[in-house]
Amino acid sequence: MSEPSRSYSLAKEKIRVLLLEGIHESAAEQFFNAGYSDVECLPAALPQDELADRIRDVHFLGIRSRSRLTDAVLAKAEKLTGIGCFCIGTDQVDLKTARHQGIPVFNAPYANTRSVAELVLAELVMLMRGIPAKNAAAHRGEWLKSAAGAYEVRGKTLGIVGYGHIGSQLGVLAEGLGLRVLYYDIDRKLPLGNAEPVNSLAELLDRADLVSLHVPDTDLTLDLIGQAEISQMRPGSHLINASRGRVVSIPALCEALESGHIAGAAIDVFPAEPASGNDEFVSELRQFDNVLLTPHIGGSTFEAQQNIALDVATKMILYSDNGSTTGAVNFPTVNLPDHATARRIMHIHRNEPGVLQAINQVFSTAGINIASQYLQTLPDVGYVVMDVETDDAGTLLRGLNEIPATIRTRFLY
Numbered sequence: 001m002s003e004p005s006r007s008y009s010l011a012k013e014k015i016r017v018l019l020l021e022g023i024h025e026s027a028a029e030q031f032f033n034a035g036y037s038d039v040e041c042l043p044a045a046l047p048q049d050e051l052a053d054r055i056r057d058v059h060f061l062g063i064r065s066r067s068r069l070t071d072a073v074l075a076k077a078e079k080l081t082g083i084g085c086f087c088i089g090t091d092q093v094d095l096k097t098a099r100h101q102g103i104p105v106f107n108a109p110y111a112n113t114r115s116v117a118e119l120v121l122a123e124l125v126m127l128m129r130g131i132p133a134k135n136a137a138a139h140r141g142e143w144l145k146s147a148a149g150a151y152e153v154r155g156k157t158l159g160i161v162g163y164g165h166i167g168s169q170l171g172v173l174a175e176g177l178g179l180r181v182l183y184y185d186i187d188r189k190l191p192l193g194n195a196e197p198v199n200s201l202a203e204l205l206d207r208a209d210l211v212s213l214h215v216p217d218t219d220l221t222l223d224l225i226g227q228a229e230i231s232q233m234r235p236g237s238h239l240i241n242a243s244r245g246r247v248v249s250i251p252a253l254c255e256a257l258e259s260g261h262i263a264g265a266a267i268d269v270f271p272a273e274p275a276s277g278n279d280e281f282v283s284e285l286r287q288f289d290n291v292l293l294t295p296h297i298g299g300s301t302f303e304a305q306q307n308i309a310l311d312v313a314t315k316m317i318l319y320s321d322n323g324s325t326t327g328a329v330n331f332p333t334v335n336l337p338d339h340a341t342a343r344r345i346m347h348i349h350r351n352e353p354g355v356l357q358a359i360n361q362v363f364s365t366a367g368i369n370i371a372s373q374y375l376q377t378l379p380d381v382g383y384v385v386m387d388v389e390t391d392d393a394g395t396l397l398r399g400l401n402e403i404p405a406t407i408r409t410r411f412l413y
């Protein structure tokens, strides 16, 4: 929180955008279309020292999961105004430090939800036909030509646990195949199509032929499907987990696969996953032919990458052009209207008593009327945006920068 105050007001062509790690080209296109011309794209992540060096001159930085924006790197980011994580997770950025430096961080939490729903839809059919085991056997030269244990999905019951962005899309798609859809969610969710909410996880497990998990990773969902829950599932039913690895107890699932209580499973996420493609995938599930194992690729498609690029670039451009922080994961959220006629001043500050009064004092001393004012705060940082009718932004910015709690100011015209 001891960063010096900074302020700037730049024409778009002077705003420098750096996109790392081969971010899909539609992100750069989006910046160009919005009038930004200084956009550089690099195919890979930069080594830490080079990143720390390059970040000095950049106003907007786009990364994926391999770049590490640590305290030390962010300390060099004198001009950095916004960060885009062109992915779902934001663990690679020190979010608190970024906030304390007045830098919002954007991501795309829902841009790949359709990809996950489609994969699960395919897995429903594969599991009901016993394809994972038949496929594994054929690779070994065995010919399991049999209708035993093979069913159509039509008329079967799919139980969806977690009826959010992915779960609800899956429900709609699954109804298209003739499945009956039940769902359980801790929040009250309106059903789409003919989906039927149930009152408890136990009821869902008891009624479903296929159970698919779409919950977040929280304390409540740790081992959500353990031994007790698996024993509540119908004999011969199937389990799909493309949510988070800690949601299913793998030992309990292995036990149920060995006993035949669970007929098959499709698992995309694991409690421990290899850090890179060079590391071995270690899991007790490898021994089961009737388990479809995929390397956490539920959301990994061309279209998802494109959606992520558009989503994050749009949020960054909106912040740059208009000051809105919609979708920022570490910042007070302010949704702003256009400022077609007025000038706009943004002030990011440590959230201390008296700051708003000090800001208003600067305006009243300058004799400038505030047309509109928007304020949002988090416990440590506040963000206030003011629309004013003046061409003398310099005096105002100087006055605002003298307020001790100021982190940074920005002026849009």
Ligand code: NAI
Pocket (backbone or CB within 6 Å): 088, 109, 110, 112, 113, 116, 161, 162, 163, 164, 165, 166, 167, 184, 185, 186, 187, 189, 214, 215, 216, 217, 218, 220, 221, 224, 242, 243, 244, 268, 269, 296, 297, 298, 299, 300
């Ligand atoms: P979402 O936030 O839209 O939906 C999650 C739903 O789960 C919410 O409706 C919430 O109320 C519900 N929920 C939370 N705790 C619950 C509990 N204890 N019992 C029942 N319901 C509960 O999330 P979204 O986008 O649908 O993602 C779902 C999961 O899929 C997340 O864990 C996400 O990380 C994962 N995911 C996996 C991908 C992959 O590559 N396999 C790609 C994208 C997301």
